[in-house]
Amino acid sequence: MAKRSLPLAKAYGLLEPGPVVLLTTSRRGQPNVMTMSWHTMLEFEPPLVGCVVSDRNHSFAALKATRACVINVPTAKLAKQVVGCGNTSGAKVDKFARFGLTPVPAAQVAAPLVAECYANLECRVADTRMVAKYCLFVLEVVQAWIDPALTNPRTMHHLGWGSFMLAGRRIRLPSKMR
Amino acid sequence: MAKRSLPLAKAYGLLEPGPVVLLTTSRRGQPNVMTMSWHTMLEFEPPLVGCVVSDRNHSFAALKATRACVINVPTAKLAKQVVGCGNTSGAKVDKFARFGLTPVPAAQVAAPLVAECYANLECRVADTRMVAKYCLFVLEVVQAWIDPALTNPRTMHHLGWGSFMLAGRRIRLPSKMR
Numbered sequence: 001m002a003k004r005s006l007p008l009a010k011a012y013g014l015l016e017p018g019p020v021v022l023l024t025t026s027r028r029g030q031p032n033v034m035t036m037s038w039h040t041m042l043e044f045e046p047p048l049v050g051c052v053v054s055d056r057n058h059s060f061a062a063l064k065a066t067r068a069c070v071i072n073v074p075t076a077k078l079a080k081q082v083v084g085c086g087n088t089s090g091a092k093v094d095k096f097a098r099f100g101l102t103p104v105p106a107a108q109v110a111a112p113l114v115a116e117c118y119a120n121l122e123c124r125v126a127d128t129r130m131v132a133k134y135c136l137f138v139l140e141v142v143q144a145w146i147d148p149a150l151t152n153p154r155t156m157h158h159l160g161w162g163s164f165m166l167a168g169r170r171i172r173l174p175s176k177m178r
Numbered sequence: 179m180a181k182r183s184l185p186l187a188k189a190y191g192l193l194e195p196g197p198v199v200l201l202t203t204s205r206r207g208q209p210n211v212m213t214m215s216w217h218t219m220l221e222f223e224p225p226l227v228g229c230v231v232s233d234r235n236h237s238f239a240a241l242k243a244t245r246a247c248v249i250n251v252p253t254a255k256l257a258k259q260v261v262g263c264g265n266t267s268g269a270k271v272d273k274f275a276r277f278g279l280t281p282v283p284a285a286q287v288a289a290p291l292v293a294e295c296y297a298n299l300e301c302r303v304a305d306t307r308m309v310a311k312y313c314l315f316v317l318e319v320v321q322a323w324i325d326p327a328l329t330n331p332r333t334m335h336h337l338g339w340g341s342f343m344l345a346g347r348r349i350r351l352p353s354k355m356r
Contacts, residue, residue, distance in 0.1 A: 010338075016215050017335035017343050018196010035355065037194050040218035042230060042312050050228060050314065052220060079351060086355040130308060134220050136228065138312070157195035157335070157345070160188075162353030165195050167335070168346025173257060175340030177213065177264040 003120070006144040011047040014073055014119050014146070015039060019155035020082055020164070022072040023053065024103070025062035026111045031103050033095050033114065034059045035086030037158040039071070044178065047141035048126060054135050058090035063137060067125035068109040071139070072117035076154045076166050081116070083162060108143045118153050120145040181298070184322040189225040192251055192297050192324070193217060197333035198260055198342070200250040201231065202281070203240035204289045209281050211273045211292065212237045213264030215336040217249070222356065225319035226304060232313050236268035241315060245303035246287040249317070250295035254332045254344050259294070261340060286321045296331050298323040 006014075015021070023036045038052035049071065053060050063069055074082055081099040088095060096103050096112075103112030106122045113120040122145075127138035157165040184192075193199070201214045216230035227249065231238050241247055252260055259277040266273060274281050274290075281290030284300045291298040300323075305316035335343040 013338045016196070017337055018194070038218045038220070040216045040228060040230065042216070042314060048312070050218060050312070052218065076349070079349065083351045083353045083355070087353055127311075133305075134226075134228070134316070136220060154346075155343075158355070159195055159348070160191045160356060162351045162355065164349050164351070165333075166346045166349060168332075168344045170337070171254070171257065171342050171344060173261045173340045173342070175261045175265055177261070177336070177340065178338060 002149065003145040003147050006146040008047055008141060008144060009045045011121055011141045011144045012041045012044055014121065015049060016041055017155065018157055019073055020158050022074055022082065022085060022114050022117060023059060024070045024072060024111050024114060025059050025066060027062035027066055031096055031112045032059055032062060032090035033085050033101065034090070035082055042138060049123065049139045049141060050136055051139060052135050053137055063125065064128070064131070066110060068111045069123050069139065070106055070109065070111045070113050071121040071123060072114040073119040073155065074117045076156055078116055079156060079164070082156060106143070113145065118147040118150045180327065181323040181325050184324040186225055186319060186322060187223050189299055189319045189322045190219045190222055192299065193227060194219055195333065196335055197251055198336050200252055200260065200263060200292050200295060201237060202248045202250060202289050202292060203237050203244060205240035205244055209274055209290045210237055210240060210268035211263050211279065212268070213260050220316060227301065227317045227319060228314055229317060230313050231315055241303065242306070242309070244288060246289045247301050247317065248284055248287065248289045248291050249299040249301060250292040251297040251333065252295045254334055256294055257334060257342070260334060284321070291323065296325040296328045
């Protein structure tokens with residue numbers, strides 16, 4: 001991979017803008033990947049992420065049992081794969097094979113990175129107290145990877161029913177807001 | 179206002195893409211507004227939103243005491259106001275006056291809408307059990323408003339330190355994903 005390690009203190013900048021992500025897990029030797037849009041940063045450092053994984057998703061049991069996952073951030077080049085992964089179940093389909101995605105071993109967790117995504121956040125489950133009521137997992141990012149060549153990634157932002165807003169131009173204003 | 183009521187079942191589409199929002203509260207007759215990027219949908223209907231309001235923010239006490247707020251969604255036309263509200267404290271500044279924002283009474287909650295924002299979600303605090311540990315409030319959206327004239331709002335998405343990605347073009351793919 002041409003990716004390099006991203007300091008954990010900068011990980012929030014990948015998720016705070018709200019992109020659709022691919023969440024990968026692995027259980028009993030079977031990797032899986034799901035599409036996810038319901039996530040938020042909870043803390044800068046160590047980076048904590050809250051994300052909703054419905055108990056109707058095949059990934060739910062894997063995430064609960066293994067307490068490990070990777071949050072992979074795709075760009076619009078992967079639009080078909082993102083929608084494909086959202087409309088199929090890992091209970092029936094090997095999504096990596098079906099959608100031509102490449103699993104790469106993570107450095108610190110037992111879940112694969114998606115090579116085609118421009119950034120990958122290796123995570124451990126840090127808190128499951130909100131799972132029963134909201135299917136909300138608190139994840140700690142323990143390792144972050146990024147493709148340094150991509151300075152303005154065209155991330156996808158879900159509006160519902162297959163409609164996505166694509167990341168547009170960037171602006172900068174004087175601000176003390178981290 | 180030229181805004182119209184948006185069915186609550188459609189409210190998620192406003193927040194799922196991850197825009198920066200302005201959170202308004204009101205306490206003891208004093209309205210306040212803060213800039214917020216850490217939020218996620220938790221449920222479609224009734225719409226539940228998880229959002230982080232730091233206990234260092236002046237809005238924290240108002241939100242906890244009144245259990246009411248409005249999530250207002252700005253476009254890039256309000257970029258200076260968004261950054262201004264993020265870099266000042268309601269403890270010292272009347273931000274509505276300072277930044278030329280117009281408070282409008284909400285229909286169902288005791289917190290003002292920001293008239294200049296293209297969408298407004300009136301919310302009640304539904305669960306405070308994650309506040310002590312994560313400053314994470316669970317809000318229920320009880321009334322939603324939208325400017326129907328704005329079909330592709332140029333929302334702002336925070337990357338950190340005053341850098342924002344602006345909403346770009348939209349694409350649509352066949353999908354069963356709500």
